[in-house]
Amino acid sequence: MKLFSFAFFILSIALTFSFRKTSPSAESTFFTPKEKLSEYGFFRGKIADQLPAEGVVPYQLNTPLFSDYAEKLRFVKLPAGTTVAYNAERVLDFPVGTTIIKTFYYPNDFRNPTAGRRIMETRLLVHEESGWKALEYVWNDDQTDAYLEVAGETKEVSWIHSDGKKRTIQYAMPNLNQCKGCHNQNEKMQPIGPSARQLNGDFEYGEKENQLVHWQKVGLLTGLPTLADVPKAPVWNDPASGTLEARARAWLDINCAHCHRNDGPAKTSGLHLNHDETDATKWGVMKAPVAAGRGSGGRQYSIVPGQPEKSILLYRMESTDPGEMMPELGRKTTHTEGVALVREWIRSLK
Secondary structure, three states: OHHHHHHHHHHHHHHHHHOOOOOOOOOOOOOOOOOEHHHHOOEEOOHHHOEEOOOEEEEOOOOOOOOOOOEEEEEEEOOOOOOEEOOOOOEOOOOOOOEEEEEEEEEOEOOOHHHOEEEEEEEEEEEEOOEEEEEEEEEOOOOOOEEEOOOOEEEEEEEEOOOOOEEEEEEEEOOHHHHHHHOEEOOEEOOOOOEHHHHOOEEEEOEEEEHHHHHHHOOOEEOOOOHHHOOOOOOOOOHHHOOHHHHHHHHHHHHHOOOOOOOOOOHHHOOOOOOOOOOOOOOOEOOOOOOOHHHHOOOOEOEOOOOHHHEHHHHHHHOOOOOOOOOOOOOOOOOHHHHHHHHHHHHHOO
16 A cells, blocks of 8 residues: 555656646646545545536536446536537637546446446546646546556456347556557547537436537527537437438447547548548548558548448458457457448448
8 A cells, every 4th residue: 555655646746747737827736646536526526426516517428439348427626617618610619627528338248238337447638738638537446536656557357248248358447658649649649529409319317408509508608590500410329310420420439530530540541430531532432541550450441432341441340350450449340330331331332
């Protein structure tokens, strides 16, 4: 315990200086990371219940990132008296002082929500004047709290899947450099998910209510137009929410486009998988890879219309080989249902 406390002391000093605000203001302020998640006061009552405290607002995305079948609880906390302005195109530009909170967990039995769950990690994105910073908190086995971890960690987790079969994986929690790898746009860390199009859907706030409308009602969001004028991302696995193409491209957008876009880390590949890319060649149709190596699986083009079995994109989605699979981080298993969706879409292309 003494060794852990000393290590945390050294870590706190390092992180405090990395979180130092760079404002020229005469009065310097610092963000000091907490040792335990519970010390932030984000949740009321038993922390494992994940009941948001006053000022902490839960939300969900229409189509979320796949993370080895882990479920996620999402929350945002803005500084008192601040708001975020609506914009239709990008992730919302949250004010300095905002914390985005994301907790990853596995239901014990995906068929039975009342059978309990195991929480694995909680990730924080903290918006300082110098930019966004990531913090990783790993939950203890007793599920009583989560502790700051810089180097990442791997833990075994088992659950009963929706097909009734038991699954077990070595669940990997990222180190802080890996967080930067995904949340990188123009060499700056940025949130990935909470855009107007992803938030334009209902959430259970005591009763079902559109999230953007609720955010406006509680004073978080300004400038919201009529909902009919707000873009809406489809739900990837709900055919009623959008066309096959729209749902497949929504899946690719959230899972791949944080890198594969003109301002992302994979921009040099020329493969842009953001949902609003209109050039079919750029989103892969008959596009030869720049440098896929063995990651091509011997296939010639990213997407071959009508022929998913010849498409590199699908090969890399199916692979679990670290040298071939895409995305490179955040998963060790294949998202079978997501692969099936993209396969069906490629097969439908002419």
